[in-house]
Amino acid sequence: MAIRFTQNPIITTKDITPSQSGFVVECVMNPGAFRFEDKIWLLLRVSERAPQKEGKVSLPIMKANGEIRHLEFDQNDPQLDISDPRKFSYNGNMYLSTISHLRLVCSEDGIHFYEPKDFPAKIFGQGLLETYGIEDCRVSFFEGFYNLTYTQVSENGVGVGLIRTQDWKNFSRMGMILPPHNKDCALFEEKIGNKYYCLHRPSGIGLGGNYIWIADSENLTHWGGHQCILHTREGMWDSSRVGAGTSPIKTKEGWLAIYHGADHTSRYCLGAFLLDLKDPSKVLARSSVPIMEPTEDYEINGFFNNVIFTNGHVIDGDKITMYYGAADEVICAAELSVSSILSSLNKKESLI
């Protein structure tokens, strides 16, 4: 159903200059995507690591004032757990192995991307809620504003931040709009019944799980009316976690949302679900099988194996040009069709 670009991966770490000397770009992934000034733009997540000294494991942390400091651990320290390449655990405390910022690139053809000359290319974390970086930005456009919903990471927890811009030169930081633990926030690109809506993914401890929720707002910064709309499904490809991609696509049949589902081996596939046009808390249909799963070498082998993760696409009629992170390391693209996804959905699937 998905036609991958023959040029995949279209962006790799070799294409990205480090944000500061001494840093190594470890991954470039999970781009937001949008149209602006007749071009296609991506807002990449760039993950960087400090150079590793022999026998040591070190990681960068940003102070609230923007300075970087390095934490360093002895590689053989028994309190250090480096079994997951994405993070360290030391003496029960968790750290990320890399720090991410967002990087702006643009393209005439949607395949070959470059850094724009007249725009600030980098957005870094700021303040106490972003000291471990910012990640996985969705870009939604409506009412003249680009709305950037992204993951804020710090020792205080993982939440959702909002940045707004009209011109990609001046940015308004609106703070944390969804408190920990929350990720994968996708705004609907128009009001429904006089309210804004978003999909989001709180993670429970004990009760609950990694489910997709919906919320409403009058101003995009303050959210309420939280409802749980999509569960994981035991024994299926989305048994462990589900999370929205970018903004749902408005169709005659309903709001079509693409989402990622991971199983208990952390294999990430993509699926879709359909929401009622007037009441987007109602799920009408859902994928029984993935619409896309890791099959190519660049999706199977990388920084974190077996991952297809999307938080950005551009739409042209029935055509979805979807950008995605592959194996948590590189950026790829594929074409999908709105009507094909719609006709693949199972309307009898247990929806929650």
Add this chain to the structure above:
Amino acid sequence: MAIRFTQNPIITTKDITPSQSGFVVECVMNPGAFRFEDKIWLLLRVSERAPQKEGKVSLPIMKANGEIRHLEFDQNDPQLDISDPRKFSYNGNMYLSTISHLRLVCSEDGIHFYEPKDFPAKIFGQGLLETYGIEDCRVSFFEGFYNLTYTQVSENGVGVGLIRTQDWKNFSRMGMILPPHNKDCALFEEKIGNKYYCLHRPSGIGLGGNYIWIADSENLTHWGGHQCILHTREGMWDSSRVGAGTSPIKTKEGWLAIYHGADHTSRYCLGAFLLDLKDPSKVLARSSVPIMEPTEDYEINGFFNNVIFTNGHVIDGDKITMYYGAADEVICAAELSVSSILSSLNKKESLI
């Protein structure tokens, strides 16, 4: 510093009639407290259990339509973990051992409480987000409304709900105002700089912890501007979790908030912190040692040992009459003094 009522415990399970035949009242605890019609009122949390058959463990769950169904497990099933009296774990899924609702009682003297005749005495969970019950309600009064912020529990997760009433006869349910995992939401009883504020306690997975956050709102139902203001403190009495009591008390020196802190043995004590009057995200001082800790038999031995937990008090000048759950089983009261707590706070304590 705290003078316990000689009548403690003032309410026990013997004082509470079950909400339906066949149910057993296991605990009565963690009351919200307020003044209304020249009386002192408590909104109790009543936890009930289904009668246990020999060799079985059963627990009640409410369906979205309000009907109760019972889940039953074989006591010797190796997949069943009943090591914590508050919950079951079965095959990796968590359930509560009891289901809670809220129960209204009133008193002329603040010591002897009875069910009011002309008011609905029970508030039950409703809908998909409260199927495992509702718990630990704070009651705040301002602008003519009583605002009930409470814990909503279901298989979807644990979040904060809001109910509003003016007369304790007609109630408006405002839905989930803070998504999972969140508890311990205490509203400030007036606007500060044109905004409402609340303290809340999201729980992180991986990064973050059980910290106290602050948020702001224009309408009490939609919240944003989330900031982390109070961490747990390693090696201290509040090393594992902290959470706000009820509404902060306005004093000349700042907003005085009473909070619970638990250590790694889940011993719950009370402390306090002081917030800036104009910018309540600024912590000015904090307790180094508890203002109250479990010392009495009814606090040390019960359904869950070594717990003092408060989410309700009434204020009369310098006097705080604090109601609290003891050992997660009974309700007690104590008098504290605003000025004594203020003078006990450490202004040099590391605040976050």
